[in-house]
Amino acid sequence: MKNDKWRHEFKYLSPEYILKELELRLGSLMLHDKHTGQGGSYAIRSIYFDDIYNTCYFENESGTDPREKFRIRIYNCSSERISLELKQREKGKCHKISTPISKETCEEIMAGKIPKVQNEYPFLLKKLIAQMLCRGLKPVCIVAYERVPLIWEEGNVRVTFDRNIRSSNDIRHFFDKEIAFRPILGLNTNMIEVKFDEFLPDFINEVLQTGRLSQTSFSKYYLCRKYNLAAETL
Numbered sequence: 001m002k003n004d005k006w007r008h009e010f011k012y013l014s015p016e017y018i019l020k021e022l023e024l025r026l027g028s029l030m031l032h033d034k035h036t037g038q039g040g041s042y043a044i045r046s047i048y049f050d051d052i053y054n055t056c057y058f059e060n061e062s063g064t065d066p067r068e069k070f071r072i073r074i075y076n077c078s079s080e081r082i083s084l085e086l087k088q089r090e091k092g093k094c095h096k097i098s099t100p101i102s103k104e105t106c107e108e109i110m111a112g113k114i115p116k117v118q119n120e121y122p123f124l125l126k127k128l129i130a131q132m133l134c135r136g137l138k139p140v141c142i143v144a145y146e147r148v149p150l151i152w153e154e155g156n157v158r159v160t161f162d163r164n165i166r167s168s169n170d171i172r173h174f175f176d177k178e179i180a181f182r183p184i185l186g187l188n189t190n191m192i193e194v195k196f197d198e199f200l201p202d203f204i205n206e207v208l209q210t211g212r213l214s215q216t217s218f219s220k221y222y223l224c225r226k227y228n229l230a231a232e233t234l
Helices: 016-027 055-062 103-110 123-134 202-208 220-232
Strands: 007-015 042-050 067-075 083-090 093-100 138-152 157-168 189-196 214-216
Touching: 007 016, 016 138, 016 157, 016 189, 016 202, 042 055, 042 123, 042 220, 055 067, 055 220, 083 123, 093 123, 138 220, 157 202, 157 220, 189 202
Parallel strands: none
Antiparallel strands: 007 093, 007 189, 007 214, 042 067, 042 138, 067 083, 083 093, 138 157, 157 189
16 A cells, blocks of 8 residues: 655646646646656546535535545546555645555445455555445545646656546446536636655746646546536536
8 A cells, every 4th residue: 555745735727828838838847747648648537425415515615624535546548557546635744545446346336335344455445345335325426537747756746737637427428438427617717736755846936936826725536526416416
Protein backbone atom coordinates (compact mmCIF):
# COMPACT_ATOMS: atom_id res chain seq x y z
CA MET A 1 0.00 0.00 0.00
CA LYS A 2 1.42 3.33 -1.08
CA ASN A 3 1.56 5.97 1.64
CA ASP A 4 2.76 9.39 0.48
CA LYS A 5 3.83 12.33 2.62
CA TRP A 6 1.52 15.13 3.64
CA ARG A 7 1.84 17.65 0.84
CA HIS A 8 0.87 21.17 -0.07
CA GLU A 9 -1.77 21.32 -2.79
CA PHE A 10 -3.09 24.37 -4.64
CA LYS A 11 -5.79 24.39 -7.31
CA TYR A 12 -6.41 27.08 -9.90
CA LEU A 13 -9.14 27.56 -12.49
CA SER A 14 -7.63 28.87 -15.69
CA PRO A 15 -8.73 29.93 -19.17
CA GLU A 16 -7.26 27.65 -21.82
CA TYR A 17 -4.98 30.32 -23.31
CA ILE A 18 -3.30 30.93 -19.94
CA LEU A 19 -3.08 27.23 -19.17
CA LYS A 20 -1.45 26.57 -22.54
CA GLU A 21 1.05 29.38 -22.00
CA LEU A 22 2.05 28.02 -18.58
CA GLU A 23 2.18 24.47 -19.91
CA LEU A 24 4.64 25.53 -22.64
CA ARG A 25 6.81 27.57 -20.28
CA LEU A 26 6.98 24.97 -17.52
CA GLY A 27 7.25 22.16 -20.07
CA SER A 28 10.60 23.59 -21.14
CA LEU A 29 11.85 23.65 -17.54
CA MET A 30 10.35 20.55 -15.91
CA LEU A 31 10.15 16.86 -16.82
CA HIS A 32 7.10 15.00 -18.11
CA ASP A 33 5.82 12.17 -15.95
CA LYS A 34 7.19 8.84 -17.23
CA HIS A 35 3.68 7.36 -17.41
CA THR A 36 2.50 9.75 -20.13
CA GLY A 37 2.25 8.63 -23.73
CA GLN A 38 3.67 10.24 -26.85
CA GLY A 39 1.26 13.14 -26.50
CA GLY A 40 2.54 13.87 -23.00
CA SER A 41 -0.82 13.21 -21.34
CA TYR A 42 -3.12 10.48 -20.09
CA ALA A 43 -6.82 10.15 -19.34
CA ILE A 44 -8.03 9.78 -15.76
CA ARG A 45 -11.33 8.40 -14.52
CA SER A 46 -12.33 8.16 -10.88
CA ILE A 47 -15.37 6.81 -9.06
CA TYR A 48 -16.05 8.89 -5.95
CA PHE A 49 -17.96 7.75 -2.87
CA ASP A 50 -20.31 9.56 -0.53
CA ASP A 51 -22.98 8.63 2.01
CA ILE A 52 -26.74 9.24 2.03
CA TYR A 53 -26.19 12.67 3.59
CA ASN A 54 -23.62 13.76 0.97
CA THR A 55 -21.17 14.30 3.81
CA CYS A 56 -18.06 14.53 1.61
CA TYR A 57 -19.77 17.08 -0.62
CA PHE A 58 -20.86 19.33 2.24
CA GLU A 59 -17.54 18.99 4.08
CA ASN A 60 -15.74 20.31 1.01
CA GLU A 61 -18.26 23.13 0.67
CA SER A 62 -17.83 24.21 4.29
CA GLY A 63 -14.07 23.61 4.44
CA THR A 64 -14.28 21.00 7.22
CA ASP A 65 -10.85 20.20 8.63
CA PRO A 66 -9.86 17.39 8.70
CA ARG A 67 -11.79 15.54 6.00
CA GLU A 68 -11.32 12.57 3.69
CA LYS A 69 -12.90 10.82 0.74
CA PHE A 70 -12.53 7.52 -1.13
CA ARG A 71 -12.17 7.03 -4.86
CA ILE A 72 -11.33 4.30 -7.36
CA ARG A 73 -9.06 5.45 -10.20
CA ILE A 74 -8.08 4.10 -13.62
CA TYR A 75 -5.97 5.45 -16.46
CA ASN A 76 -6.80 5.53 -20.19
CA CYS A 77 -9.94 3.43 -19.55
CA SER A 78 -7.73 0.43 -18.79
CA SER A 79 -8.50 -2.18 -16.14
CA GLU A 80 -4.85 -3.22 -15.87
CA ARG A 81 -4.20 -0.75 -13.05
CA ILE A 82 -7.10 -0.09 -10.70
CA SER A 83 -6.30 1.89 -7.56
CA LEU A 84 -8.41 2.41 -4.48
CA GLU A 85 -7.38 5.70 -2.92
CA LEU A 86 -8.15 7.60 0.25
CA LYS A 87 -7.57 11.33 -0.10
CA GLN A 88 -7.17 13.16 3.21
CA ARG A 89 -6.88 16.89 3.92
CA GLU A 90 -5.82 18.55 7.15
CA LYS A 91 -4.41 21.99 8.03
CA GLY A 92 -3.99 22.98 4.41
CA LYS A 93 -2.12 19.84 3.41
CA CYS A 94 -3.23 16.69 1.61
CA HIS A 95 -2.29 13.04 1.97
CA LYS A 96 -3.08 10.10 -0.28
CA ILE A 97 -3.10 6.40 0.58
CA SER A 98 -3.41 4.02 -2.37
CA THR A 99 -3.68 0.28 -2.94
CA PRO A 100 -4.44 -1.84 -6.03
CA ILE A 101 -7.72 -3.76 -6.23
CA SER A 102 -8.92 -6.40 -8.66
CA LYS A 103 -11.31 -5.76 -11.52
CA GLU A 104 -13.73 -8.27 -9.99
CA THR A 105 -13.87 -6.31 -6.74
CA CYS A 106 -14.27 -3.04 -8.62
CA GLU A 107 -17.11 -4.44 -10.73
CA GLU A 108 -18.84 -5.70 -7.60
CA ILE A 109 -18.75 -2.19 -6.14
CA MET A 110 -19.86 -0.69 -9.48
CA ALA A 111 -22.90 -2.95 -9.39
CA GLY A 112 -23.92 -1.51 -6.03
CA LYS A 113 -22.82 -4.50 -3.99
CA ILE A 114 -20.68 -4.53 -0.84
CA PRO A 115 -17.78 -6.99 -1.19
CA LYS A 116 -17.43 -9.64 1.48
CA VAL A 117 -14.27 -9.02 3.51
CA GLN A 118 -11.43 -11.45 2.80
CA ASN A 119 -8.41 -11.91 5.07
CA GLU A 120 -6.04 -11.10 2.22
CA TYR A 121 -7.70 -7.77 1.45
CA PRO A 122 -5.50 -4.71 2.12
CA PHE A 123 -6.42 -2.51 5.06
CA LEU A 124 -7.66 0.31 2.83
CA LEU A 125 -10.20 -1.94 1.08
CA LYS A 126 -11.36 -3.29 4.46
CA LYS A 127 -11.83 0.30 5.65
CA LEU A 128 -13.93 1.15 2.58
CA ILE A 129 -16.11 -1.94 3.09
CA ALA A 130 -16.55 -1.07 6.78
CA GLN A 131 -17.72 2.43 5.86
CA MET A 132 -20.05 1.05 3.18
CA LEU A 133 -21.63 -1.12 5.87
CA CYS A 134 -21.67 1.42 8.71
CA ARG A 135 -22.14 4.77 6.95
CA GLY A 136 -23.92 3.73 3.79
CA LEU A 137 -20.97 4.89 1.71
CA LYS A 138 -21.57 4.17 -1.98
CA PRO A 139 -20.25 5.19 -5.42
CA VAL A 140 -22.04 8.37 -6.49
CA CYS A 141 -20.31 9.77 -9.58
CA ILE A 142 -17.51 9.41 -12.11
CA VAL A 143 -15.07 12.28 -12.63
CA ALA A 144 -13.02 12.24 -15.84
CA TYR A 145 -10.44 14.50 -17.48
CA GLU A 146 -7.21 14.55 -19.50
CA ARG A 147 -4.01 15.38 -17.63
CA VAL A 148 -0.60 16.71 -18.62
CA PRO A 149 1.71 16.11 -15.61
CA LEU A 150 5.07 17.82 -15.08
CA ILE A 151 7.47 16.90 -12.28
CA TRP A 152 10.54 18.30 -10.52
CA GLU A 153 12.50 16.06 -8.16
CA GLU A 154 13.63 18.70 -5.66
CA GLY A 155 10.67 19.40 -3.42
CA ASN A 156 8.80 16.49 -5.03
CA VAL A 157 6.91 19.00 -7.17
CA ARG A 158 4.08 18.02 -9.47
CA VAL A 159 2.25 20.52 -11.67
CA THR A 160 -0.70 19.12 -13.60
CA PHE A 161 -2.84 20.65 -16.34
CA ASP A 162 -6.31 19.08 -16.35
CA ARG A 163 -8.61 19.61 -19.30
CA ASN A 164 -12.14 18.63 -20.24
CA ILE A 165 -13.27 17.97 -16.66
CA ARG A 166 -16.60 16.17 -16.82
CA SER A 167 -18.89 13.97 -14.78
CA SER A 168 -21.25 11.02 -15.14
CA ASN A 169 -23.59 9.09 -12.87
CA ASP A 170 -23.33 5.96 -15.04
CA ILE A 171 -21.20 3.99 -12.56
CA ARG A 172 -21.89 0.62 -14.23
CA HIS A 173 -20.07 1.71 -17.40
CA PHE A 174 -16.95 3.01 -15.67
CA PHE A 175 -14.62 1.00 -17.94
CA ASP A 176 -16.45 1.73 -21.21
CA LYS A 177 -14.70 4.08 -23.61
CA GLU A 178 -18.01 5.43 -24.88
CA ILE A 179 -19.98 6.90 -21.99
CA ALA A 180 -22.12 10.02 -21.69
CA PHE A 181 -20.49 12.82 -19.68
CA ARG A 182 -21.47 16.35 -18.66
CA PRO A 183 -18.90 19.18 -18.77
CA ILE A 184 -18.83 20.94 -15.40
CA LEU A 185 -16.78 24.10 -16.10
CA GLY A 186 -17.33 27.01 -18.43
CA LEU A 187 -16.18 26.94 -22.04
CA ASN A 188 -12.37 26.78 -22.32
CA THR A 189 -11.96 26.77 -18.53
CA ASN A 190 -9.67 24.12 -17.09
CA MET A 191 -7.73 23.41 -13.90
CA ILE A 192 -4.09 23.60 -12.81
CA GLU A 193 -2.94 21.78 -9.68
CA VAL A 194 0.37 22.36 -7.89
CA LYS A 195 1.58 19.80 -5.33
CA PHE A 196 4.84 19.79 -3.40
CA ASP A 197 6.38 18.62 -0.12
CA GLU A 198 8.49 21.09 1.86
CA PHE A 199 9.11 23.81 -0.74
CA LEU A 200 8.25 25.04 -4.22
CA PRO A 201 11.32 26.05 -6.27
CA ASP A 202 11.43 29.78 -7.07
CA PHE A 203 11.57 29.31 -10.84
CA ILE A 204 8.30 27.34 -10.82
CA ASN A 205 6.59 29.76 -8.46
CA GLU A 206 7.64 32.74 -10.59
CA VAL A 207 6.15 31.22 -13.74
CA LEU A 208 2.86 30.60 -11.94
CA GLN A 209 2.62 34.17 -10.61
CA THR A 210 0.78 35.53 -13.62
CA GLY A 211 -1.94 37.30 -11.64
CA ARG A 212 -4.44 35.69 -14.01
CA LEU A 213 -5.20 32.44 -12.18
CA SER A 214 -8.23 31.98 -9.94
CA GLN A 215 -7.38 29.87 -6.91
CA THR A 216 -10.14 27.55 -5.69
CA SER A 217 -10.57 25.35 -2.63
CA PHE A 218 -13.17 23.16 -4.33
CA SER A 219 -12.24 19.69 -5.54
CA LYS A 220 -13.18 18.21 -8.90
CA TYR A 221 -15.50 15.86 -7.02
CA TYR A 222 -17.31 18.80 -5.41
CA LEU A 223 -17.70 20.64 -8.72
CA CYS A 224 -19.05 17.51 -10.43
CA ARG A 225 -21.46 16.71 -7.60
CA LYS A 226 -22.64 20.31 -7.43
CA TYR A 227 -23.58 20.12 -11.10
CA ASN A 228 -25.27 16.73 -10.67
CA LEU A 229 -27.22 17.67 -7.55
CA ALA A 230 -28.42 20.86 -9.21
CA ALA A 231 -29.61 18.88 -12.24
CA GLU A 232 -31.46 16.39 -10.00
CA THR A 233 -33.54 19.19 -8.45
CA LEU A 234 -34.76 20.55 -11.80
